[in-house]
Amino acid sequence: MTIERSIDTFELARAGARLSGECPVADMERLAVLLSDAQGTLSWQLHGWRAPRPQGGADDFMSLAFHVAVRVPCVRCNGPVPLELSIDRSYRMVGSEAEAERLDLDDPDYDVLAAGQHFDHLALIEDETIMAVPPTPRHQRCELPVPMPGAAAIEPAGKSGRRNPFAALAKLKNGSQNTDIIED
16 A cells, blocks of 8 residues: 655645554654664554634644654664654644745744645654654663673783784873875
């Protein structure tokens, strides 16, 4: 089953319509690369409305709500961290990108988006999901990965008889001059 990616946001707002659906996480390619696996389904709802202006005319608005359970890699151990991501955001819809850029800075209550007859709501949902993923996900308590049986143990620097790769940096830190550098 193919999910329609395009909606008419002006008609959504004018009609005060509500849309809802589900999207497999695996279909969201930009999100999937951030995850431990692309399992799960994202449930979403859109609601449009039009609000009259005191000076005449009306502004179009849209709200987005979604929920999804995903697993992201831990920054410490690289194991999967389960996350529940939910969002409920509202947007003011305008007719062009230029207008959206100009008004977005002036409107503290709503993000301003360029609307249209062919608005890719699934791209918006994927963008909002990506922004909801924490930048450094980690377990509350995690252990470093356990070495696999038969894998060579890593010894602390200097104890294996090999030259410490950071010895040159230690000399610089201690004020030693590096005579290997030739100046022109």
